[in-house]
Amino acid sequence: xxxxxxxxxxxxxxxxxxxxxxxxxxxxxxxxxxxxxxxxxxxxxxxxxxxxxxxxxxxxxxxxxxxxxxxxxxxxxxxxxxxxxxxxxxxxxxxxxxxxxxxxxxxxxxxxxxxxxxxxxxxxxxxxxxxxxxxxxxxxxxxxxxxxxxxxxxxxxxxxxxxxxxxxxxxxxxxxxxxxxxxxxxxxxxxxxxxxxxxxxxxxxxxxxxxxxxxxxxxxxxxxxxxxxxxxxxxxxxxxxxxxxxxxxxxxxxxxxxxxxxxxxxxxxxxxxxxxxxxxxxxxxxxxxxxxxxxxxxxxxxxxxxxxxxxxxxxxxxxxxxx
Numbered sequence: 001x002x003x004x005x006x007x008x009x010x011x012x013x014x015x016x017x018x019x020x021x022x023x024x025x026x027x028x029x030x031x032x033x034x035x036x037x038x039x040x041x042x043x044x045x046x047x048x049x050x051x052x053x054x055x056x057x058x059x060x061x062x063x064x065x066x067x068x069x070x071x072x073x074x075x076x077x078x079x080x081x082x083x084x085x086x087x088x089x090x091x092x093x094x095x096x097x098x099x100x101x102x103x104x105x106x107x108x109x110x111x112x113x114x115x116x117x118x119x120x121x122x123x124x125x126x127x128x129x130x131x132x133x134x135x136x137x138x139x140x141x142x143x144x145x146x147x148x149x150x151x152x153x154x155x156x157x158x159x160x161x162x163x164x165x166x167x168x169x170x171x172x173x174x175x176x177x178x179x180x181x182x183x184x185x186x187x188x189x190x191x192x193x194x195x196x197x198x199x200x201x202x203x204x205x206x207x208x209x210x211x212x213x214x215x216x217x218x219x220x221x222x223x224x225x226x227x228x229x230x231x232x233x234x235x236x237x238x239x240x241x242x243x244x245x246x247x248x249x250x251x252x253x254x255x256x257x258x259x260x261x262x263x264x265x266x267x268x269x270x271x272x273x274x275x276x277x278x279x280x281x282x283x284x285x286x287x288x289x290x291x292x293x294x295x296x297x298x299x300x301x302x303x304x305x306x307x308x309x310x311x312x313x314x315x316x317x318x319x320x321x322x323x
Contacts, residue, residue: 003036003117005124010132023051026105032134034106036117048107052077054100062098062109069200071207077102078211080204082146083197084115085153090160092153092190094197099142101208101215106138120145136220143205144227150198150234154241157194160187161241164248168255177256184249191242198238201231269317276313277306 004022006014008031025031037044042063049059058079061067072079080099085092095115100107110117123141130137164187167180205228209216216224280302 003038003121005034005121007032007034007131007134007138010134012128012131022105026051029104032104032106032138034108034138036108036110038110038113038117040109045109048100052100052102052105052107055079058100065096065111067096067098069197069204071204071211073207073211073213076213078208078213078215080208082143082201082204084146085149085194085197086114087153087156087190090186092193094193097146099139101135101139101213103213103215104135106135106142108142130220130223133217133220136216136224139208139215140220140223140227143208144223144230147201147227147230147234150194150201151230153194154234154237157187157190157241158237161244161248164245168248168251177252180252181249184245184252188242188245188249191238191245195235195238195242198231198235202228202235205231272317273310273313276309280306280309 004015004017004019005012006017006025008028013031019035019037022033022035025033037048045059045062048054049056053076055074055077058072058074058077061072061079061081067081069082070080078099078101080101082097082099084095084097086095087093093114096111097115098109100109108117120142123145124131124138127137127141130140160183164180164184205224209221209224209228
């Protein structure tokens with residue numbers, strides 16, 4: 001089933017019709033059309049370009065991978081690039097979404113089907129009272145869903161940061177500490193990538209509001225401003241989490257240094273304890289006569305000296321927290 005919709009005079013008139021019928025619907029000035037293309041072939045895009053009069057550079061950007069989020073203004077239409085965000089298995093996944101906006105048509109081009117366009121359609125159905133605003137209504141629902149997806153990902157990453165904080169001061173085996181380091185690195189990587197997608201969205205939303213084509217009327221402007229505020233909030237949230245993860249990483253490395261120093265302190269303490277008996281036995285082993293060397297009590301006396309000296313050193317080191 002094709003992802004297509006036709007709105008006429010603010011009401012949903014048809015949906016699921018072939019994309020080939022779009023051009024005849026666009027001939028009606030009261031009609032607003034949306035259709036979606038998922039991983040289209042270049043030939044399909046060129047057909048759409050001819051029907052809607054799209055600029056060749058905009059179509060070229062759709063075919064080029066890894067575009068940054070942006071907005072380009074042409075004489076008859078807008079071209080937007082944004083990204084849907086998912087985090088299914090702990091790794092951030094980005095889905096590029098290219099958007100063409102004309103006076104009476106909205107075209108979405110998805111990189112793959114991981115971005116659920118049906119959820120966008122449900123959001124339009126939930127706010128159908130604003131459908132009379134035409135393309136501005138459709139574009140708002142799409143951008144609002146994209147930004148809400150950013151919020152959901154940042155919230156998930158925030159929970160992971162809290163989990164890292166809880167584990168930071170817990171004594172764990174070496175393998176678990178290595179896992180903590182790996183998770184910290186992956187989390188910081190996800191946040192850096194997400195930040196690169198979110199920060200330019202300020203320009204995208206602001207550009208839609210201020211564009212010369214006047215896609216957004218005064219009635220819809222507050223809704224776009226609300227999306228813009230959400231972008232600012234999620235951007236600030238992402239930035240604070242990125243700094244927090246950096247602090248967690250530095251704290252973890254500092255704690256590792258403390259643990260290493262503690263281990264060296266204990267090893268040094270035991271070496272000092274062992275050194276004294278070694279000195280005594282080494283001295284007695286030099287064939288030098290000593291009191292009781294020819295008597296049984298001499299052996300027991302030397303043994304008591306060894307044990308007593310070790311106990312005294314142990315208590316002294318323990319009292320100074322060297323062990």
